[in-house]
Amino acid sequence: MDNLIIDRLVKKYDKHTALNDVSLEITPGMYGLLGPNGAGKTTLMRVLTTLLPATEGEIRLGSVSWKQADDVRRITGYLPQKFALYKHIRVEEVLDHVAVLKGVGDRRREIETILEQVNLTEHRKKKMGQLSGGMVRRVGIAQALLGDPRLVVVDEPTAGLDPEERIRFRRLLRSLGRDKIVLISTHIVEDIEATCDRAAILHKGRLVEQGSIDRLGGLATGKVWVLTVPQQDFYEVAEAYDVIASHRLGDRYRLRILADTPPPGAVCAAPTLEDGYLYAMRRDAS
Numbered sequence: 001m002d003n004l005i006i007d008r009l010v011k012k013y014d015k016h017t018a019l020n021d022v023s024l025e026i027t028p029g030m031y032g033l034l035g036p037n038g039a040g041k042t043t044l045m046r047v048l049t050t051l052l053p054a055t056e057g058e059i060r061l062g063s064v065s066w067k068q069a070d071d072v073r074r075i076t077g078y079l080p081q082k083f084a085l086y087k088h089i090r091v092e093e094v095l096d097h098v099a100v101l102k103g104v105g106d107r108r109r110e111i112e113t114i115l116e117q118v119n120l121t122e123h124r125k126k127k128m129g130q131l132s133g134g135m136v137r138r139v140g141i142a143q144a145l146l147g148d149p150r151l152v153v154v155d156e157p158t159a160g161l162d163p164e165e166r167i168r169f170r171r172l173l174r175s176l177g178r179d180k181i182v183l184i185s186t187h188i189v190e191d192i193e194a195t196c197d198r199a200a201i202l203h204k205g206r207l208v209e210q211g212s213i214d215r216l217g218g219l220a221t222g223k224v225w226v227l228t229v230p231q232q233d234f235y236e237v238a239e240a241y242d243v244i245a246s247h248r249l250g251d252r253y254r255l256r257i258l259a260d261t262p263p264p265g266a267v268c269a270a271p272t273l274e275d276g277y278l279y280a281m282r283r284d285a286s
């Protein structure tokens with residue numbers, strides 16, 4: 001299986017540079033794209049799905065070049081951030097419609113297989129307006145999978161889902177990456193941690209870091225501290241240090257702190273992906 005090669009990609013909107021010299025090699029499997037609002041994630045996804053042309057740079061997947069948009073569309077599936085459809089259309093009609101647009105050969109068989117895969121077979125006759133948020137996202141994934149794409153692009157996969165739906169949708173995403181490149185863009189670190197093997201971090205249009213989830217978490221090794229303080233000391237500590245999480249334990253707070261040197265009384269903690277992400281963002285901003 002080929003890697004997706006993104007080579008010195010630049011995307012400008014008039015004078016604003018939304019993607020600035022981004023180079024990435026993305027291996028098959030689940031790949032995360034992390035970054036705060038405005039980092040350029042949606043822009044990158046739109047360029048990858050040919051909705052926007054690149055200003056400079058090249059993208060290739062095997063013999064397919066992004067200079068030939070028609071070829072790219074044949075091998076890509078996309079679940080946009082706002083996947084809204086007519087409320088009166090049935091699930092199977094939505095899929096049939098997309099299958100026609102994608103030129104799928106045996107539509108009936110492929111739709112059946114995909115409905116099974118996303119666990120919607122029993123809801124196939126329901127109208128879109130009758131579905132929960134999680135089910136709508138599953139229809140979104142189903143339509144992205146039609147035509148057996150080599151690259152599937154998913155923007156903000158769990159936005160608007162309740163916690164249970166989120167967990168179920170993550171499990172579904174996890175099952176997709178066996179024979180495809182599945183690119184997931186989000187600012188929710190847990191989505192990436194739960195679904196991806198590797199990830200890249202974007203900030204202000206630039207690539208800040210990339211690598212395995214372990215490597216990205218490891219960026220914060222020796223920089224994460226846990227400190228338990230009485231309630232009344234909370235604000236003082238929060239002013240002096242970069243507190244990235246806090247949990248209340250009775251009348252005390254357990255604080256997670258990002259710092260190069262240990263705060264007095266703090267214990268060093270093993271970093272998570274979120275710690276590595278925050279560390280990389282702070283480092284990039286300074």
Ligand SMILES: Nc1ncnc2c1ncn2[C@@H]1O[C@H](COP(=O)(O)OP(=O)(O)OP(=O)(O)O)[C@@H](O)[C@H]1O
Pocket residue numbers: 013016017018035036037038039040041042043044187
């Ligand atoms: N059509 C446009 N015209 C001008 N500037 C734009 C346009 N679309 C996006 N931008 C700008 O480009 C930058 C990147 O936006 P983009 O939507 O790609 O970021 P993002 O990481 O997806 O953020 P979000 O999670 O908020 O969607 C932002 O500064 C944004 O304001």
